[in-house]
Amino acid sequence: MAPAPSLPIHPPNGPVNGDASKQPPQGRSSQKSMTKAERRELQEKQRAAKAAAKAGGPVNGAPSKQAAKPTPQATAAATPKRPTKSNEAPAPTASALRTQTAARARAASVSVPTPANARGLRIFSHFGLPKPVSVAKGDIHPTILRLALQFSEFKITGANARCIATLSAFKTVIQDYATPPNNTLSRHLMTYLSPQISHLVAARPMSVTMGNAIRQLKLEISGSDIDLPEQDAKDALCQKIDNYIRDRIIIADQVIEETAGNKIKDGDVILTYARSSVVQKVLLGAHAEGRQFSVIVVDSRPMLEGKRLLSVLASAGIQCTYILLPALGAIITEVTLVLVGAHSIHSNGAVYSRAGTALVAMMAKLHSVPVVVCCETYKYSETVQLDSFTKNELAPQGDLFSSFPSVKARDSLTLENDEHLEILNPLYDLTPPNCITAVVTEVGVIPPNSIGSIPVALGRLL
Amino acid sequence: MSPPLAAILSLSQLMVESNAGTMFELVKELHDGAEELKRHTTNPISLNAGCELFIAFVTLFPHESDSFAELKTELVKQGQKYAKEAISYRNKIAELMLDFIKDDSVILTHSYSRVVMRALLHAHKTKRISVYVTEARPRGLGVKTHEVLTAVGIPCTVVLDSAVAYVMDKVDFVLVGSEAVVESGGLINAVGSNQMAIIAKAAHKPFYALAESYKFHRLFPLSQYDLPTHNPSILSFPSLPPRPFVTPPTTSGVSPPIAKSGIDESLNVTPTSSSERSMSAEMTAKNPDVDYTRPDLISLVFSDVGILTPEAISQYLVAMFAG
Numbered sequence: 001m002a003p004a005p006s007l008p009i010h011p012p013n014g015p016v017n018g019d020a021s022k023q024p025p026q027g028r029s030s031q032k033s034m035t036k037a038e039r040r041e042l043q044e045k046q047r048a049a050k051a052a053a054k055a056g057g058p059v060n061g062a063p064s065k066q067a068a069k070p071t072p073q074a075t076a077a078a079t080p081k082r083p084t085k086s087n088e089a090p091a092p093t094a095s096a097l098r099t100q101t102a103a104r105a106r107a108a109s110v111s112v113p114t115p116a117n118a119r120g121l122r123i124f125s126h127f128g129l130p131k132p133v134s135v136a137k138g139d140i141h142p143t144i145l146r147l148a149l150q151f152s153e154f155k156i157t158g159a160n161a162r163c164i165a166t167l168s169a170f171k172t173v174i175q176d177y178a179t180p181p182n183n184t185l186s187r188h189l190m191t192y193l194s195p196q197i198s199h200l201v202a203a204r205p206m207s208v209t210m211g212n213a214i215r216q217l218k219l220e221i222s223g224s225d226i227d228l229p230e231q232d233a234k235d236a237l238c239q240k241i242d243n244y245i246r247d248r249i250i251i252a253d254q255v256i257e258e259t260a261g262n263k264i265k266d267g268d269v270i271l272t273y274a275r276s277s278v279v280q281k282v283l284l285g286a287h288a289e290g291r292q293f294s295v296i297v298v299d300s301r302p303m304l305e306g307k308r309l310l311s312v313l314a315s316a317g318i319q320c321t322y323i324l325l326p327a328l329g330a331i332i333t334e335v336t337l338v339l340v341g342a343h344s345i346h347s348n349g350a351v352y353s354r355a356g357t358a359l360v361a362m363m364a365k366l367h368s369v370p371v372v373v374c375c376e377t378y379k380y381s382e383t384v385q386l387d388s389f390t391k392n393e394l395a396p397q398g399d400l401f402s403s404f405p406s407v408k409a410r411d412s413l414t415l416e417n418d419e420h421l422e423i424l425n426p427l428y429d430l431t432p433p434n435c436i437t438a439v440v441t442e443v444g445v446i447p448p449n450s451i452g453s454i455p456v457a458l459g460r461l462l
Numbered sequence: 463m464s465p466p467l468a469a470i471l472s473l474s475q476l477m478v479e480s481n482a483g484t485m486f487e488l489v490k491e492l493h494d495g496a497e498e499l500k501r502h503t504t505n506p507i508s509l510n511a512g513c514e515l516f517i518a519f520v521t522l523f524p525h526e527s528d529s530f531a532e533l534k535t536e537l538v539k540q541g542q543k544y545a546k547e548a549i550s551y552r553n554k555i556a557e558l559m560l561d562f563i564k565d566d567s568v569i570l571t572h573s574y575s576r577v578v579m580r581a582l583l584h585a586h587k588t589k590r591i592s593v594y595v596t597e598a599r600p601r602g603l604g605v606k607t608h609e610v611l612t613a614v615g616i617p618c619t620v621v622l623d624s625a626v627a628y629v630m631d632k633v634d635f636v637l638v639g640s641e642a643v644v645e646s647g648g649l650i651n652a653v654g655s656n657q658m659a660i661i662a663k664a665a666h667k668p669f670y671a672l673a674e675s676y677k678f679h680r681l682f683p684l685s686q687y688d689l690p691t692h693n694p695s696i697l698s699f700p701s702l703p704p705r706p707f708v709t710p711p712t713t714s715g716v717s718p719p720i721a722k723s724g725i726d727e728s729l730n731v732t733p734t735s736s737s738e739r740s741m742s743a744e745m746t747a748k749n750p751d752v753d754y755t756r757p758d759l760i761s762l763v764f765s766d767v768g769i770l771t772p773e774a775i776s777q778y779l780v781a782m783f784a785g
Binding site: 263337368370372434437438443444445446447449450452453456457 | 645646647680682684685688757758772773774775776777780781783
């Protein structure tokens with residue numbers, strides 16, 4: 001099957017088959033030398049050729065996105081290759097173009113994409129399909145390049161970790177920055193940082209934490225004193241970044257650790273899902289204080305982050321049980337408290353967290369087990385979120401997540417897109433506020449429906 | 463006088479007699495005083511609320527005066543003024559409640575609550591109401607409510623705690639007082655309130671709670687067993703003597719006599735009339751005094767600061783205590 005002609009899924013390591021960008025016509029060396037009109041003309045020509053090739057097949061609306069081009073079947077086209085960051089597709093000749101058109105025709109006749117299939121992809125096509133990390137436009141600092149690569153390969157995961165990594169990278173960037181003549185730091189630094197930020201976003205959609213932190217950073221930059229000598233201004237900004245990390249993340253976590261720890265009583269059976277850095281701190285802290293409790297870690301594919309949490313807790317001496325999500329129903333009656341982390345919380349009280357958290361919360365609610373979300377205030381987003389699919393992110397395909405040696409050959413365990421199968425792995429889901437008992441933040445324990453009081457509480461402190 | 467107000471007054475008195483030289487020392491003395499008060503009562507929740515409110519007030523009071531002694535006298539004056547004003551809170555609440563009571567209302571209430579009494583007596587002046595009140599075992603305070611209401615001419619009937627579901631369909635709304643209103647927007651009140659709230663929800667009847675603002679507490683119980691009043695002995699099972707092994711009887715209906723008498727002895731059943739039995743003191747001790755009603759079961763909370771939804775309670779508490 002060809003994926004719906006207008007909506008292919010590109011794993012972040014590049015499309016499975018071959019070409020990354022538009023195919024330049026014969027005689028031209030690169031896309032950049034064409035003017036916009038000529039590019040439009042080329043696109044029309046290719047579209048017409050495709051329509052002719054797909055004689056009789058269902059025609060889906062052509063996409064407006066320039067980059068989303070149908071990939072020809074593996075049988076006919078080049079073998080799958082991992083593209084490097086630069087424009088690597090050698091300019092195919094006219095003959096290659098013809099063979100590809102023929103291949104498409106073959107593909108069309110082999111298996112007509114069913115409307116249901118095409119519709120399914122259309123629903124999730126707005127998720128911000130992982131794009132290949134292309135060469136950056138403009139001058140990107142090497143720290144940012146490295147960070148983007150780490151993000152796209154999921155080496156750094158978790159809202160807190162990503163935010164801290166981003167801010168630390170920006171500290172380096174700011175220190176290396178030199179104000180051009182006839183410019184002020186407070187005005188030019190922002191324009192300098194913008195392409196860096198875009199590059200990070202292209203690697204992986206920005207988390208709410210990164211967004212809030214960057215917004216605060218921009219505020220600090222615009223407020224920096226014009227009269228300060230450059231090095232002093234840069235040092236002041238780095239200091240502000242350090243303060244932000246310290247106040248909103250590190251110290252906030254300590255307060256949450258204490259507050260949530262007080263809710264843990266001897267004999268409790270605590271259930272947690274996947275791996276939250278805050279919940280890890282809470283559990284380790286409570287254990288260090290001498291409370292006797294046991295932990296059930298619920299995990300799920302593809303990321304299997306719970307394994308890391310499990311090893312940390314077990315080595316600290318906490319009694320742990322490890323189950324996968326489908327087994328939740330069997331053990332929920334044993335649980336006395338559910339502790340989960342969050343990617344972000346929204347003003348209607350909904351919690352946006354790792355996919356599967358909503359299931360855990362709903363199951364707990366049904367069995368009258370209190371659900372406590374541990375979340376710093378900087379994860380608060382003013383937006384209202386009502387469901388999991390208006391905004392989400394897809395996990396990349398391939399075997400990025402397994403960190404433990406496995407007995408079977410890796411390939412047999414990893415699912416790949418093929419003729420009749422499209423893999424869909426949303427990374428986040430939304431837990432509705434009525435399933436949550438309490439949200440523990442550093443300004444206090446708040447019921448989910450009153451999350452709107454966080455800015456009020458913060459306003460008093462800041 | 464309710465416990466939180468008494469606490470505020472006694473803490474003000476403590477301030478008068480204290481010889482603390484700095485704010486820090488003073489607050490520390492107040493904390494120690496509050497701890498002492500809490501030690502002497504079995505149900506410290508509402509007392510806690512009053513103490514925390516007063517200490518927060520003292521800490522947040524703007525320090526305009528030059529000398530510490532002046533500040534202290536100012537604080538004491540404020541404390542006593544607050545206690546005096548607080549007496550009028552019940553009237554404010556009764557006035558707010560009046561609009562929600564229609565003529566010929568049938569009201570269900572629980573146990574005995576001074577603020578509910580004030581509201582009902584106030585309504586009785588201008589409207590016709592009739593009241594069901596639960597017995598509220600084991601203390602039986604519902605009977606006291608019945609006496610007070612009947613004395614002023616309000617038709618009142620005492621219902622069994624177990625008959626709440628039976629009577630719910632006849633009722634227009636449920637009105638209860640409170641020991642404390644907590645951060646989650648939930649209610650802590652005499653045991654039986656939660657039951658009543660659940661039944662009211664199932665029967666689609668409004669459930670109103672009356673609470674003075676000094677009963678708002680920053681506590682956040684996650685469940686019934688997360689209350690500070692809960693201890694392991696509540697609802698615990700007795701440790702029975704091991705049953706002696708008896709061969710099962712060949713004919714049905716013959717129960718081993720030895721085990722039965724063993725159970726009887728350990729339970730200390732006080733023999734009363736053959737048709738009614740009551741719990742022993744030991745049995746009663748295993749039961750809770752207060753329970754926690756979740757915010758989603760409560761329709762509105764009437765307070766001197768206004769008529770609040772349970773969600774608004776948290777916002778009020780945050781505004782009061784944060785920063």
